[in-house]
Amino acid sequence: MIPQNVGVINETKSKLAVKIGGIAMKNPVATASGTFGFGSEYAPYIDLNQLGALVVKGITLQPRAGNPTPRLVETAAGVLNSIGLQNPGVERFIGELLPGLACFDLPVIVNIAGDTVQDYGRLAARLDRVSGVAGLEVNISCPNVKKGGMQFGSDPDMAAEVTRAVKAGTDKTVIVKLSPNVTSIEAVAEKVASAGADALSMINTLLGMAIDVKSRRPVLGNVLGGLSGPAVKPVAVRAVWQVYRETGLPIIGMGGIITAEDAIEFILAGATAIAVGTANFVNPQATMDVLSGIKQYIIENDVQDINELVGAAHR
Amino acid sequence: MIPQNVGVINETKSKLAVKIGGIAMKNPVATASGTFGFGSEYAPYIDLNQLGALVVKGITLQPRAGNPTPRLVETAAGVLNSIGLQNPGVERFIGELLPGLACFDLPVIVNIAGDTVQDYGRLAARLDRVSGVAGLEVNISCPNVKKGGMQFGSDPDMAAEVTRAVKAGTDKTVIVKLSPNVTSIEAVAEKVASAGADALSMINTLLGMAIDVKSRRPVLGNVLGGLSGPAVKPVAVRAVWQVYRETGLPIIGMGGIITAEDAIEFILAGATAIAVGTANFVNPQATMDVLSGIKQYIIENDVQDINELVGAAHR
Amino acid sequence: MLITDALIIKQEEIIPGFHRITLSAGEAAKNARPGQFLHVRCADTLDPLLRRPISIHAVDREKGEVSLFYRVVGRGTALLADREKGDRVNVLGPLGKGFTMPEGNGGVAVVAGGIGIAPLYFFLQELSVIKICANVFLGAATKKQLFFSGGIEALGHNVFPATDDGTAGYYGNVVELFAQNLSDSVYGCGPAGMLRSLCQTIKKYNIRGEVSLEERMGCGVGACLSCACKTVDEEGNYRYSRVCAEGPVFTAGEVVWE
Amino acid sequence: MLITDALIIKQEEIIPGFHRITLSAGEAAKNARPGQFLHVRCADTLDPLLRRPISIHAVDREKGEVSLFYRVVGRGTALLADREKGDRVNVLGPLGKGFTMPEGNGGVAVVAGGIGIAPLYFFLQELSVIKICANVFLGAATKKQLFFSGGIEALGHNVFPATDDGTAGYYGNVVELFAQNLSDSVYGCGPAGMLRSLCQTIKKYNIRGEVSLEERMGCGVGACLSCACKTVDEEGNYRYSRVCAEGPVFTAGEVVWE
Ligand SMILES: Cc1cc2nc3c(=O)[nH]c(=O)nc-3n(C[C@H](O)[C@H](O)[C@H](O)COP(=O)(O)OP(=O)(O)OC[C@H]3O[C@@H](n4cnc5c(N)ncnc54)[C@H](O)[C@@H]3O)c2cc1C
Ligand SMILES: Cc1cc2nc3c(=O)[nH]c(=O)nc-3n(C[C@H](O)[C@H](O)[C@H](O)COP(=O)(O)OP(=O)(O)OC[C@H]3O[C@@H](n4cnc5c(N)ncnc54)[C@H](O)[C@@H]3O)c2cc1C
Numbered sequence A, B: 001m002i003p004q005n006v007g008v009i010n011e012t013k014s015k016l017a018v019k020i021g022g023i024a025m026k027n028p029v030a031t032a033s034g035t036f037g038f039g040s041e042y043a044p045y046i047d048l049n050q051l052g053a054l055v056v057k058g059i060t061l062q063p064r065a066g067n068p069t070p071r072l073v074e075t076a077a078g079v080l081n082s083i084g085l086q087n088p089g090v091e092r093f094i095g096e097l098l099p100g101l102a103c104f105d106l107p108v109i110v111n112i113a114g115d116t117v118q119d120y121g122r123l124a125a126r127l128d129r130v131s132g133v134a135g136l137e138v139n140i141s142c143p144n145v146k147k148g149g150m151q152f153g154s155d156p157d158m159a160a161e162v163t164r165a166v167k168a169g170t171d172k173t174v175i176v177k178l179s180p181n182v183t184s185i186e187a188v189a190e191k192v193a194s195a196g197a198d199a200l201s202m203i204n205t206l207l208g209m210a211i212d213v214k215s216r217r218p219v220l221g222n223v224l225g226g227l228s229g230p231a232v233k234p235v236a237v238r239a240v241w242q243v244y245r246e247t248g249l250p251i252i253g254m255g256g257i258i259t260a261e262d263a264i265e266f267i268l269a270g271a272t273a274i275a276v277g278t279a280n281f282v283n284p285q286a287t288m289d290v291l292s293g294i295k296q297y298i299i300e301n302d303v304q305d306i307n308e309l310v311g312a313a314h315r
Numbered sequence C, D: 001m002l003i004t005d006a007l008i009i010k011q012e013e014i015i016p017g018f019h020r021i022t023l024s025a026g027e028a029a030k031n032a033r034p035g036q037f038l039h040v041r042c043a044d045t046l047d048p049l050l051r052r053p054i055s056i057h058a059v060d061r062e063k064g065e066v067s068l069f070y071r072v073v074g075r076g077t078a079l080l081a082d083r084e085k086g087d088r089v090n091v092l093g094p095l096g097k098g099f100t101m102p103e104g105n106g107g108v109a110v111v112a113g114g115i116g117i118a119p120l121y122f123f124l125q126e127l128s129v130i131k132i133c134a135n136v137f138l139g140a141a142t143k144k145q146l147f148f149s150g151g152i153e154a155l156g157h158n159v160f161p162a163t164d165d166g167t168a169g170y171y172g173n174v175v176e177l178f179a180q181n182l183s184d185s186v187y188g189c190g191p192a193g194m195l196r197s198l199c200q201t202i203k204k205y206n207i208r209g210e211v212s213l214e215e216r217m218g219c220g221v222g223a224c225l226s227c228a229c230k231t232v233d234e235e236g237n238y239r240y241s242r243v244c245a246e247g248p249v250f251t252a253g254e255v256v257w258e
């Protein structure tokens, strides 16, 4: 019996393989930047090797202390955060954190953020030389940092400029992460695509805030924050749907994925891979539960290759 | 004892009075357009006279059949809808529906929508002559109608043009309803303010969609829909907060208000009045529950006049 | 029409996945008419947010009790099934327009597909009060899903079962079975496909017929226009009617099947 | 560190609004150290979404039971209080860094404000295992909120109560009371204001001290950086530490109060 089972599992495995630019993922399930630390935090709960890809917390050139607290507040079926890109900087990331991931058999994607176009170019060039980095996810959309973030992501031309700078700095796969806080996400996607992006990921958080009626003050230390979690899923699925129609680039879809059904919704909308974010907080095994649910779905629905499902809702 | 109580109630009442442009509201609680029909639907459940204002379903020049079904789907702590402005047209509204509201003692605000700038101007002119209409809420943001809606609301100059057309057509209070599906809601607000709007209301629904993983097709008949309900509250509060800083106009705040605390959050962010939408579906008495909660809050916190709270979180 | 925190008197699982819940709701029991529904709040949190429409299945006016018969298909109905005797559940209603009670002495038929018997049982209760005996065509996938046939006979009606797998009664479609046993008027409820063919049969033989429809609902009270269903009036004008207000019961002639 | 659907053995309302819940969670009981917490899923729906951190209050290793002592302050804790014996509650943990158990024979004090006794009770259980007797300064608004003083004495410790309204023990602030009865090391938990003044006292008299802090949490496992708390190291470098990972227990010297 055992060899048979293994056969089934291996078969399912190969049915699940997807590609994001030059990154081969053994399955479509990635982690969303900033929700999964640098991977090791979740190693006690899941086998990281089972993940399709690991996307680490946003990295900047210099270390950042992050925003004042509170940095997180729960909202209806969602979470507002304003971490403010707290991170040890690219050098300490490369020197101290990345080596720990070398023992795992999975592509590591580094999420990068900068205050200037040059920052992005430099980060790309710095990481280009580093083995163990499969690709870069370019955060042009983080709404928490006053300089940079918001502006790059909300202007198609600026977004394209950042993309070009990153592409110029690296031969690794470049994934540009789009913000939903724009009038036309398709317009940003198109410009970013023409600027040479290999793939897109979406969505970053929605700009939001909460006020405490007792203190009559904003809850978050930083006043504004980014909304994530199930609450935003309809917006995220819509964004993937729209951008899939406009560009031919592979998409990593995210925003409120809790279950395998949520993940499949994104795939049907046009995502080649998906990322699990806020759900990790609720259930540290969420990525694995999503993965096994996807396996079940493709078996039950007799899907030969997960890539058949990508964008299937358009047809 | 009885006279004393009456005194307290009257006193509370006057503490609750607010003004939106030329519209005097006895309290800040209005209904959100499209969620409360033409008022009479909720008359079995609440005393309409207790409302601060009634905002009716969107009205167009000609009758509209609306979108194919399904028109509504539940999402996490929210609802996606694509009603498609089904309405009997302005003439039948004036002839058949408005007279029924004459017996109620509350300002009636008519939500209007058009495909062209001229449509808006004509609707305004037509309603200008009609008594029983306290003001117009200009829907430049409905994402459900392919022509009109989306475009007007997402371009500051177009939004301003619509505002001017409506202002030219009427002396009644003109409230422009802003869409959150824009890169900068402040930019739209500023243009609309300079174009002469008397007040703003926000937010309309967020553009979203849902896909059925069984049929692998979009759930809504119209594919895209508008997201409302508690899920969107952080985005709505943020929009009110941002616009309050930029313009001096009174704001009707809405988006996910279920409880009095939610309403107060909007007021603290800068809303002079608030509207209850999706919550009516959950609880037909939601408007009254919100109102009594606001009363309790101002008594407990010894607030002399609700207007003191407007924008208090900025101070 | 009112809102009540109704006490749960009984929660029964008739067969796996099919529940009957009995609520103490005196006002609703007094005012309910067959074909009307309650709009049920299955959870107190914001997720799931909306109420769920469930037809009134049976009424005991003396005890002031209302029963609902429902199938667990998703989160809302699963949460409702979790509630126990002694808990309270918030209901809004009775809502909507019910079946027209037949007058005179023409033959009356009732055609139910699966869970579609839910509102029709109440209709049959009321028929037996006015001493009308109906032919009841009960369709189901399989024998054990032929619900309440004993109870329906006890009310004085004739039951004609039909099953898709032939495990009981007629082997095949319940509408076919009805077509072989026509009557002057017919009342139907069930899956969309079945109602569509029932409406075709009704038109073909030019008999009187009413069907109860389903559509996703927001408010349940006619305000939000989400529960639209395409209808045509006698002059041939098409429009969207509200299932919650103009329905859920429509005449077979009104409904436009697309 | 693990995730369990723990069976509720007991749910007690100690005084209105203050509950103790006892869970069957063998692994957690075995591994827990005083000061650590469980990350508790109070509801199964998406609203509320996040887990809630609650300190481990008491442990019975033999029975494999863990107790939490919590105050109902919002939706999550209210939902937790609604759960009954026999229900299951999903918990993640034990998480975080606990108190350093004292070594040698210096005097040990414990200072708790209100619900702050929650984790300290477990610490006192462990102290009595290693035969250390502590002076326990229990502060509360009023007499009936001086929790577990009998149990603490039964563990062999000395209890010094202080109440804001003078209804029992010292009339005033528990930190003041401690300042009048200093010891070599002190362990504190309670409201932020109280901990701040406790840290000042600790620095002023240059004694050893640890405090358990609270911050809003996302993941609870160190991944999201939301539970930041400003700390300073021995070289005077400021940084944000994670309450869930580097804490919740910090030395008094590390914490930067702003
Ligand atoms: C007037 C009316 C009377 C009804 N009476 C009964 C009854 O007596 N007994 C009974 O079991 N059911 C009845 N229904 C159907 C019942 O409302 C749905 O099964 C229920 O809302 C599903 O809720 P859920 O949260 O369990 O499922 P969800 O998770 O919301 O959905 C599960 C599946 O059901 C579909 N669905 C959800 N709501 C509807 C709807 N309103 N119409 C059609 N499909 C839907 C969804 O597409 C999905 O595939 C009635 C519906 C209406 C409109
Ligand atoms: C490490 C740690 C251990 C804790 N141990 C205990 C314990 O043993 N017993 C106990 O009763 N409580 C403890 N708490 C506090 C407990 O986590 C909160 O009371 C709980 O999360 C509130 O959830 P809620 O849904 O009931 O309230 P919510 O509705 O979320 O909030 C109610 C109020 O509490 C505030 N609040 C919510 N979460 C926090 C937080 N994490 N920190 C500070 N303020 C918050 C909110 O601002 C709000 O005013 C601990 C917190 C931490 C971080």
Ligand SMILES: Cc1cc2nc3c(=O)[nH]c(=O)nc-3n(C[C@H](O)[C@H](O)[C@H](O)COP(=O)(O)O)c2cc1C
Pocket: A032, A033, A034, A035, A057, A058, A059, A079, A081, A083, A085, A111, A139, A142, A177, A203, A204, A205, A227, A228, A229, A230, A232, A254, A255, A256, A257, A275, A276, A277, A278, A279, D218, D224, D226
């Ligand atoms: C606490 C937190 C921190 C985040 N940090 C980052 C980040 O550093 N870089 C980034 O591109 N996105 C960041 N995000 C956004 C997520 O990667 C993701 O785009 C978003 O949360 C939507 O997915 P979700 O709803 O599944 O969480 C963060 C989100 C959260 C909740």
Ligand SMILES: Cc1cc2nc3c(=O)[nH]c(=O)nc-3n(C[C@H](O)[C@H](O)[C@H](O)COP(=O)(O)O)c2cc1C
Pocket: B032, B033, B034, B035, B057, B058, B059, B079, B081, B083, B085, B111, B139, B142, B177, B203, B204, B205, B227, B228, B229, B230, B232, B254, B255, B256, B257, B275, B276, B277, B278, B279, C218, C224, C226
């Ligand atoms: C079913 C439905 C219909 C709506 N119709 C309209 C409309 O006709 N015109 C309009 O300006 N807004 C319309 N809206 C938007 C609401 O007025 C409101 O802006 C939005 O729902 C946010 O508030 P809420 O979260 O409280 O529902 C509609 C919303 C819903 C849910």
Ligand code: FES
Pocket: C216, C217, C218, C219, C220, C221, C222, C223, C224, C225, C226, C227, C228, C242, C243, C244, C245
């Ligand atoms: S459900 Fe709102 S109109 Fe029918």
Ligand code: FES
Pocket: D216, D217, D218, D219, D220, D221, D222, D223, D224, D225, D226, D227, D228, D242, D243, D244, D245
């Ligand atoms: S709660 Fe996520 S890092 Fe502490």
